Amino acid sequence: MTGERKTKKVKTIKINVDKCNGCRACEVICSAFHAAPKYSSNNPARSRIRVIRDPLADIYVPIYAGDHAVAECAGRDKYTIDGKEYDECSFCRASCPSRSEFKEPDSGLPLKCDMCEGEEEPLCVKWCMVDALTYEEREEEVEEGADREELEIGLEALAAKYGVKTLQNTLARLSKKA
Amino acid sequence: MRYAETGYNLEIDLTLGNIERVETDPRDTELYLGGLGTNAKIMWERVPPETEPFSPDNLLIVSAGLLCGTPATGCNRTIVTTISPQTRLLAFSMMGGFFAPELKYAGYDKVILRGKSSSLVYIYIHNDQVEIRDAAHLKGKGAVETAGLIKKELKEPNAQVAAIGLAGENRVFFASIEQGRSSASRGGIGAVMGDKGVKAIVVRGTKDINVARPAEFMELCNEVMKYIQFRNENPIPNVMPILAGLGSPQEMMVHDEKWHTENFMWGNSRVRRKDFWNDEIAANWMKTLESARTRLISCYNCPMKCGATISLPGLPAYMMKCFSKLTYTMGAFSDLEFGLRIAQRATEYGVDGFSTPQVMAFALELYQEGILTDQDMPGLPEGNEERFYWLLDKIVRREGIGNILANGTYWAAQEIGKGADKFAHNNIKKHEQLPLKLSMLNPIYFLMYCTGEKINITQIEGQFPQAPFLTREEREEFVKDWFQVPDDHFKQIFLDWEPRGEKSMPFYPTVQMCCDIVDWQERMHYIDDALGMCAGLSSFPLKPPYHIHNYPKFISAGAGIDMDEEKLAQAARRYRTLVRAINIGRGMRRKDDRPPENHWKKRFPELEKELLDTYYKFKGWNADGIPTLVSLHELGLDYVGEEFLKRGIYSDSPDEASADAMANKVQKSMKGDVS
Ligand code: SF4
Ligand code: SF4
Ligand code: SF4
Numbered sequence: 001m002t003g004e005r006k007t008k009k010v011k012t013i014k015i016n017v018d019k020c021n022g023c024r025a026c027e028v029i030c031s032a033f034h035a036a037p038k039y040s041s042n043n044p045a046r047s048r049i050r051v052i053r054d055p056l057a058d059i060y061v062p063i064y065a066g067d068h069a070v071a072e073c074a075g076r077d078k079y080t081i082d083g084k085e086y087d088e089c090s091f092c093r094a095s096c097p098s099r100s101e102f103k104e105p106d107s108g109l110p111l112k113c114d115m116c117e118g119e120e121e122p123l124c125v126k127w128c129m130v131d132a133l134t135y136e137e138r139e140e141e142v143e144e145g146a147d148r149e150e151l152e153i154g155l156e157a158l159a160a161k162y163g164v165k166t167l168q169n170t171l172a173r174l175s176k177k178a
Numbered sequence: 179m180r181y182a183e184t185g186y187n188l189e190i191d192l193t194l195g196n197i198e199r200v201e202t203d204p205r206d207t208e209l210y211l212g213g214l215g216t217n218a219k220i221m222w223e224r225v226p227p228e229t230e231p232f233s234p235d236n237l238l239i240v241s242a243g244l245l246c247g248t249p250a251t252g253c254n255r256t257i258v259t260t261i262s263p264q265t266r267l268l269a270f271s272m273m274g275g276f277f278a279p280e281l282k283y284a285g286y287d288k289v290i291l292r293g294k295s296s297s298l299v300y301i302y303i304h305n306d307q308v309e310i311r312d313a314a315h316l317k318g319k320g321a322v323e324t325a326g327l328i329k330k331e332l333k334e335p336n337a338q339v340a341a342i343g344l345a346g347e348n349r350v351f352f353a354s355i356e357q358g359r360s361s362a363s364r365g366g367i368g369a370v371m372g373d374k375g376v377k378a379i380v381v382r383g384t385k386d387i388n389v390a391r392p393a394e395f396m397e398l399c400n401e402v403m404k405y406i407q408f409r410n411e412n413p414i415p416n417v418m419p420i421l422a423g424l425g426s427p428q429e430m431m432v433h434d435e436k437w438h439t440e441n442f443m444w445g446n447s448r449v450r451r452k453d454f455w456n457d458e459i460a461a462n463w464m465k466t467l468e469s470a471r472t473r474l475i476s477c478y479n480c481p482m483k484c485g486a487t488i489s490l491p492g493l494p495a496y497m498m499k500c501f502s503k504l505t506y507t508m509g510a511f512s513d514l515e516f517g518l519r520i521a522q523r524a525t526e527y528g529v530d531g532f533s534t535p536q537v538m539a540f541a542l543e544l545y546q547e548g549i550l551t552d553q554d555m556p557g558l559p560e561g562n563e564e565r566f567y568w569l570l571d572k573i574v575r576r577e578g579i580g581n582i583l584a585n586g587t588y589w590a591a592q593e594i595g596k597g598a599d600k601f602a603h604n605n606i607k608k609h610e611q612l613p614l615k616l617s618m619l620n621p622i623y624f625l626m627y628c629t630g631e632k633i634n635i636t637q638i639e640g641q642f643p644q645a646p647f648l649t650r651e652e653r654e655e656f657v658k659d660w661f662q663v664p665d666d667h668f669k670q671i672f673l674d675w676e677p678r679g680e681k682s683m684p685f686y687p688t689v690q691m692c693c694d695i696v697d698w699q700e701r702m703h704y705i706d707d708a709l710g711m712c713a714g715l716s717s718f719p720l721k722p723p724y725h726i727h728n729y730p731k732f733i734s735a736g737a738g739i740d741m742d743e744e745k746l747a748q749a750a751r752r753y754r755t756l757v758r759a760i761n762i763g764r765g766m767r768r769k770d771d772r773p774p775e776n777h778w779k780k781r782f783p784e785l786e787k788e789l790l791d792t793y794y795k796f797k798g799w800n801a802d803g804i805p806t807l808v809s810l811h812e813l814g815l816d817y818v819g820e821e822f823l824k825r826g827i828y829s830d831s832p833d834e835a836s837a838d839a840m841a842n843k844v845q846k847s848m849k850g851d852v853s
Pocket of ligand 2: 029030031033047048049064065112113114115116117122123124125
């Protein structure tokens with residue numbers, strides 16, 4: 001199974017927490033950009049980037065909203081870096097029942113960073129004038145096969161958990177629906 | 179829909195425990211903008227001159243500015259207004275940080291406190307849910323500590339907390355309200371908060387703030403950001419470094435303190451140490467700051483990083499900004515390490531970084547002179563630095579001599595007597611000033627010191643260079659891209675301004691020019707205080723990103739109020755006059771409009787008289803500094819004029835005779851308006 005080679009664009013926002021001054025300009029512009037109509041309102045609670053701050057402990061972690069998690073994690077991590085103890089979930093991007101970040105304040109619907117679709121560069125990066133956030137775009141060659149391999153690993157795990165039979169039945173049902 | 183503002187104030191009666199959400203009148207926004215402007219209107223209407231600072235009827239208004247919560251860079255000021263226990267005049271102190279935007283997102287423009295709680299409480303505002311909560315367990319706790327404890331007990335790490343420390347609880351006349359990164363320090367407003375029994379105001383908001391014309395507004399914001407970038411890359415030449423860039427003076431960043439330490443006064447604003455700064459001190463202080471400073475930090479939505487987290491071995495971390503870096507150091511003739519250490523305790527106690535060191539240095543001077551004795555100060559330690567800690571502890575607890583000193587140098591001197599008033603020498607209107615003593619009168623600064631009703635030189639200066647540049651070429655270079663001027667004649671004034679000779683101080687700029695310059699500088703501060711803009715991006719530095727030409731556009735696009743330069747200037751004049759009117763009602767007159775007697779060595783009484791006479795007239799005030807009926811009428815402030823007449827305010831004035839005639843004239847012209 002050899003995959004063809006393709007290129008894909010990888011968009012990376014580099015976060016330098018040492019440069020962050022805690023101003024929350026990134027939250028401001030993200031929430032304004034995603035208002036409807038665009039820029040008509042502002043509310044950092046709707047932002048898809050949130051700065052986890054604890055100024056007296058010198059903790060500043062700009063975090064981007066990632067995928068929605070249906071349930072909170074049973075096991076959690078607590079990091080200590082350079083002598084600073086970070087709260088549980090500090091580095092996690094999930095919109096998750098355990099916290100208020102990355103949810104629309106009124107509806108509770110999950111938010112996710114879309115890299116400011118349609119803009120030249122992510123606006124949070126543009127508004128972060130101290131370069132705590134920088135943007136990088138690069139082309140990466142990927143093997144189509146690579147994805148398939150991942151799929152295979154995933155399926156294997158599911159088969160192990162539920163049995164091949166159940167998995168087959170489920171797949172059949174799903175493909176009918178589709 | 180209301181734009182930029184929420185259109186609601188939160189009215190809290192602490193005596194009754196009553197909380198109300200009150201819709202405001204949009205017409206007031208047009209006339210008084212917001213922040214200080216509408217605060218002044220409320221104070222005028224509801225706090226008559228008889229009201230004592232510590233009366234339940236005094237209000238404490240904690241207000242966001244009109245544009246706070248919008249994406250306008252650096253627009254984050256909270257304007258706190260009350261009657262000051264120290265000056266007994268209107269106090270309006272501003273704080274940066276994160277409080278004002280959060281209040282807006284919670285759905286309120288202002289929190290208006292009245293009455294008094296019988297026990298210590300804190301106020302918790304979370305969108306529509308507002309509670310008065312017991313704060314007995316926070317009694318005596320530090321202001322920074324309190325913020326941490328409250329956030330923990332509410333499980334609200336994102337809440338913003340404005341709290342008082344022991345000084346506020348004990349009604350020290352120079353107590354501050356602390357808000358982590360920032361504080362509202364001047365005028366003793368923390369004492370009024372303590373008098374009302376409020377330990378803290380806590381706010382968390384997750385609602386929207388709307389802008390009227392989004393595309394236009396963002397365009398303006400982007401221009402401002404571009405210009406900030408430009409200014410950061412192009413500091414202004416020929417001025418000292420702290421005046422070259424934007425932001426509050428970058429005290430947390432700079433190491434070279436030669437200028438401050440050799441030009442500002444040490445001790446009780448007394449001693450100039452001309453050869454203080456040397457390599458050894460420079461190296462020492464650099465080491466101190468480098469090791470104490472964890473990070474440079476900004477206020478909400480601003481890249482300027484004017485503050486810092488300070489963390490010293492053995493002490494809890496705290497945040498510091500601006501010149502408080504040096505006030506304790508210089509008050510005590512000590513070093514930076516001492517200054518940063520005692521400031522930690524002072525921040526927890528919640529006291530003003532200007533007044534406090536001066537009050538303590540004043541006490542020690544009186545002690546040296548034998549006016550205060552061991553009997554007055556039993557237990558005073560031997561060591562100089564220990565004495566400052568000792569005094570600080572006494573003051574915030576109002577123990578012994580501390581109970582007298584807690585009222586500031588003016589009132590303390592009155593109480594101590596024995597000629598102590600000679601030592602309370604650095605006040606304007608009973609309020610301690612920057613420790614600065616100079617030689618030649620500067621006519622522009624003379625007017626600003628006299629008439630700046632924030633009673634703080636930094637809150638009226640800016641925009642126009644403090645001193646002439648040496649050569650014509652340098653001046654020409656400076657005016658080339660000086661588009662912030664209201665009109666070009668300011669450029670000409672500056673071009674012609676020479677360090678020596680015919681066109682030099684004190685007789686140039688001419689009296690009229692001085693009036694124009696002061697009026698412009700003051701106006702920009704007043705606009706900032708209504709919009710909630712940080713002076714560091716607007717009225718304070720030279721060539722700022724916000725100015726008289728783009729502000730009307732910001733207000734139009736942001737708040738949806740039809741605004742132009744003239745209308746904005748008129749609005750600023752209106753509430754500026756209202757501030758003066760409140761103070762006039764409380765007895766302030768020309769006699770109070772003067773700098774500390776020894777601020778300049780070379781004085782020019784005739785010139786000074788002419789300056790004040792001309793400036794008063796220019797402002798529409800009579801010879802005693804009272805706004806005239808005609809000027810009040812022009813500003814739509816007839817209600818002030820009527821009250822003045824009723825109270826006989828004009829009757830002690832030198833031009834009293836004309837008051838009635840004026841009243842007639844005004845009444846006629848008012849009738850004219852109607853028909
Ligand atoms: S804009 Fe930049 S500096 Fe400001 S909080 Fe966001 S990441 Fe930090
Ligand atoms: S990239 Fe755009 S959508 Fe994502 S957090 Fe930044 S501003 Fe928001
Ligand atoms: S310029 Fe400085 S003081 Fe002003 S808002 Fe920005 S960080 Fe705060």
